[in-house]
Amino acid sequence: MEPAQPADRTPTDTTPAPPVARSERSPRDMAISLLVLLVPIVLLLAFYRGFLGGDQPSTVDPAPAFEQARSAGAFPVSEPTGLGEGWRTVRATYRAVEGGATLRVGYLTPEGRGLQLVQSNVPPERLLPTELTEEGQPQGQADLGAGTWQRYTARGNEQALVLLQQGRTVIVIGDARDNELREMAAAVD
Incomplete structure (x- = not known):
């Protein structure tokens, strides 16, 4: 066990911190990713409303x-x-x-x-x-x-x-x- 060190002592280990990894993705790449996700959602919604009558209330036999x-x-x-x-x-x-x-x-x-x-x-x-x-x-x-x-x-x-x-x-x-x-x-x- 090492003896206690004074509080004003600076550490002696001077190894540099590892470099921060920088993302290779640009805002353009993020926009393309969102577009790829939104296109199928819009197509499904259009199909639901246009062909399946999604906005129409269901009717019943009284x-x-x-x-x-x-x-x-x-x-x-x-x-x-x-x-x-x-x-x-x-x-x-x-x-x-x-x-x-x-x-x-x-x-x-x-x-x-x-x-x-x-x-x-x-x-x-x-x-x-x-x-x-x-x-x-x-x-x-x-x-x-x-x-x-x-x-x-x-x-x-x-x-x-x-x-x-x-x-x-x-x-x-x-x-x-x-x-x-x-x-x-x-x-x-």
């Missing part, structure tokens, strides 16, 4: 949900008829809930806006605040088809048309334009 609601017999079920081209069903569910049952069918309108058709036997005093939020307020009548529909404000920028019948409430709600809301309400009525 028939099983309508059939399930009809066979449950909780309320009269109306299926929309006579809708123009471009309407796409994106979601359809029937579910028994506390105090009744609810059929929900979500659509994309021909203009690409969202719209939901809700049919339920849940009492309106419980259903409307749930579907339209507490801020939902009646805005007057809208005469469509055989029934008298009520206009309501709804969540956010959405509007709703509500048809109150004995044993059933029908709600057409969404951010769709008024003509599309009316078209759906007339198709259900």
Whole structure:
């Protein structure tokens, strides 16, 4: 063991440090490497969007949900008829809930806006605040088809048309334009 050395002593080993290896790559080489990686990614994305319809929402067949609601017999079920081209069903569910049952069918309108058709036997005093939020307020009548529909404000920028019948409430709600809301309400009525 060596004896302790004073703190102001300089080391006697004067061997030079090994030279730092300098990279042989230039910024141009890095740009080419990134380009080689980005080209396949862009091609895959274009194929996904262009040929596989990657931006399009998946559509569903609403028939099983309508059939399930009809066979449950909780309320009269109306299926929309006579809708123009471009309407796409994106979601359809029937579910028994506390105090009744609810059929929900979500659509994309021909203009690409969202719209939901809700049919339920849940009492309106419980259903409307749930579907339209507490801020939902009646805005007057809208005469469509055989029934008298009520206009309501709804969540956010959405509007709703509500048809109150004995044993059933029908709600057409969404951010769709008024003509599309009316078209759906007339198709259900």
